Amino acid sequence: GENVEQHPSTLSVQEGDSAVIKCTYSDSASNYFPWYKQELGKRPQLIIDIRSNVGEKKDQRIAVTLNKTAKHFSLHITETQPEDSAVYFCALSGNTGKLIFGQGTTLQVKP
């Protein structure tokens, strides 16, 4: 079945630095890879997603890369700001039509 491992579980960076979160998966049928951000006490919200026919996607300071051969995808945040502090979840979807979420990464951006 589908499974996703997310690393690191916590990440602390200085404001202005870059942050990278990586997820690995096992099911080669997975073809949709979204990332969700959850601020403290709030609901998760989609920030970016990528499909299997694309290797990279950017949206301002965030980008996602996908390596289907190696079965991993990563979230890149550049020029981090304090408001980027949150929990980030990767997820994937394949033939089952359900989203499977990673365990989450708590990102702290220090001013």
Next chain:
Amino acid sequence: DAGITQSPRHKVTETGTPVTLRCHQTENHRYMYWYRQDPGHGLRLIHYSYGVKDTDKGEVSDGYSVSRSKTEDFLLTLESATSSQTSVYFCAISEIGGEGEQFFGPGTRLTVL
């Protein structure tokens, strides 16, 4: 935020009592989901629905049942609550299912004593 609400927002109950959580949407989305969120485990799918009266199990469905008699409402029932079901429960909706954006409700914090 998408038109999705959850009730109650907080509940404290005792072991062995039945509990029903309600998810209500005004977006007319076909797909609805129930997740639980626990530290270190991310979001785990309990049950989901792909239409009125059409439901299926997720990865942590034991001890939970669901019903969907109308497009806008998706109910999650704990038949006999246990302390291991203490968690934050999120409902989510999606227009196209697993490969589309999911919009989450505000969450329900459930404590089972």
